[in-house]
Amino acid sequence: MSFNKLFSFLRELNKNNHKEWMDSHRKEYHEVRDFYIDWLNQMDIKLSKVDPDYSPTTGKQALNRINNNLLFHPNKPVYKDHFGAGLDKEKGKGDFYIHIGINESFVAGGIYKPKKETLDSIRAAIDYNGEEFKRILNKKSFQNTFGGLMDAEQLKTSPKGYSKDHEHIDLLRNKSFAVVHTLTQKEIMKDDFQEKLVKIYKEMLPFRSYLNKAITV
Structure with a gap:
């Protein structure tokens, strides 16, 4: 098989x-x-x-x-x-999602369209220490792997309780905090596919750890 x-x-x-x-x-x-x-x-x-x-x-x-x-x-x-699967799955946290399909294949992670309480916790973490989150997002290897945050819906204005002049307003306006790496069928069928996913997982880990800490602390 x-x-x-x-x-x-x-x-x-x-x-x-x-x-x-x-x-x-x-x-x-x-x-x-x-x-x-x-x-x-x-x-x-x-x-x-x-x-x-x-x-x-x-x-x-x-x-x-x-x-x-x-x-x-x-x-x-x-x-x-497609076949979709989430590894590193723990209740209340974002998993490492693997999507293998005929129209698109990718790996993704983070928090996509969270509930209000979860989103509030992430925004509070960014308000407290957004510099660390930006260092993770701006790391060259992270940018090369994911290209930044997944395009998703943003607020047109600042979230309640945050100034429109907040230094991290560009992040605070997000409604999702997830990243994606696209895969080709050729890559999936190579012998080193699992090793490739391990590298992607390791690159994504600080990003997921930041978010998981934000929503569980």
């Missing part, structure tokens, strides 16, 4: 996105799914060795359902065009 077969399965599923097709290809789906779970288990071990605060996450725990939630999104297809 390989990522090549995983992509092939997703392409066929995308062309036949209905329950009848999935039911008749359930064995193939489980083979691909089991391959990816085993691969995630390997990644889990590798990441635990580079981060003393890593939260062990099995492949089964990490993997998201392939079914779309049609109750809240009735216009979406029955099945997703």
